[in-house]
């Protein structure tokens with residue numbers, strides 16, 4: 513935003529520029545006229561005139577460029593105290609002004625060399641932008657800083673905007689009881705407007721409109737489907753459990769992924785559905801019954817107690833407790849209520865859980881030997897940093913491809929930290945890119961049951 517004084521200065525500059533333009537135009541016109549009248553000039557003099565004309569055009573273009581640069585309405589930088597006051601004053605907050613400044617600063621940062629104010633460093637612009645984004649979208653400054661560095665400058669707004677709108681309602685067909693085609697037909701007859709979720713899933717349906725609540729149809733009550741976010745399909749698809757296997761779902765409630773695993777096992781083998789919370793396990797048990805799952809045992813251990821409780825699994829899913837920064841559209845309280853201490857505590861818990869999960873896998877399994885680690889958070893400390901820690905502490909595991917044919921590769925470097933190159937085999941999902949909740953999926957293969965140095 514330019515001050516009144518700056519506006520006056522700009523107007524004066526504009527007037528001066530008009531005069532400059534007139535002079536150049538006049539000179540160009542003279543050349544043009546002499547070109548037309550001097551039919552008798554020899555070739556050499558014509559060529560000289562052309563050169564002179566070209567030079568003058570270049571000078572005019574450069575002068576115009578410089579004028580444009582001078583005329584840029586540079587964002588005004590509030591002092592730290594002013595910005596604090598701006599952010600704290602909820603009633604009088606100039607949100608449209610903040611939004612304009614966000615756009616201006618993004619414009620400068622995306623063409624920094626040309627548009628910057630020479631007196632300001634890139635970090636000045638970034639600090640201002642992060643502060644303004646936090647104010648405008650209602651995030652804590654700490655979380656906004658973490659999110660900001662995940663994306664190229666122009667993309668962060670797309671991510672934040674996507675968090676402001678709900679994701680599509682999606683359901684997963686329970687193949688233990690029905691087929692997707694039959695389920696779709698039954699729901700269409702009830703007036704539900706739906707479509708397959710996408711080519712990547714053979715069991716998902718997206719609901720556009722429904723005259724009845726999707727959680728109260730006879731088909732729902734009969735267990736023909738699970739209401740489940742599209743992103744939640746992905747870890748189980750990556751796990752790819754095989755019939756007759758023993759599978760551990762280490763943090764399972766309310767059971768969207770457990771019941772998906774059971775369906776892929778066709779109710780064979782066995783699933784241990786564990787969750788530390790007895791309260792949340794009530795919904796897990798209810799879903800298991802409703803969907804006709806018969807191969808699953810529910811237990812309530814702290815996941816860190818595994819494999820002391822039971823081990824030797826063909827496959828383990830750790831859908832870890834996390835901050836939920838991928839599901840802000842569902843739970844906007846995450847924007848403000850997660851502190852730096854919370855993120856640290858979660859990352860620490862996730863690191864302990866992933867080691868237990870690895871130790872619960874049987875590397876000699878004939879069909880498996882895999883672990884899938886997933887979160888509904890997009891924060892690197894909860895995702896790549898946890899997997900990198902596991903690779904360091906357990907040299908007997910390797911990252912492998914997830915088998916998911918879309919998603920953004922995980923980070924191998926972030927904010928001065930570097931991770932093993934294999935982290936690019938992990939997959940990230942974003943609301944603005946994939947129209948699904950933010951999610952992270954990593955698949956690991958256990959090569960030996962011996963842990964070096966243990």
Ligand SMILES: C[S@@+](CC[C@H](N)C(=O)[O-])C[C@H]1O[C@@H](n2cnc3c(N)ncnc32)[C@H](O)[C@@H]1O
Pocket residue numbers: 744762763764765766767768769770786787788789792813814815816831832833834
């Ligand atoms: C992301 S949710 C799991 C969602 C579930 N996989 C699903 O698809 O329905 C994380 C779960 O971890 C559980 N949890 C938290 N701390 C745990 C721990 N130390 N051990 C095991 N489970 C834990 C929480 O109770 C929560 O239900």
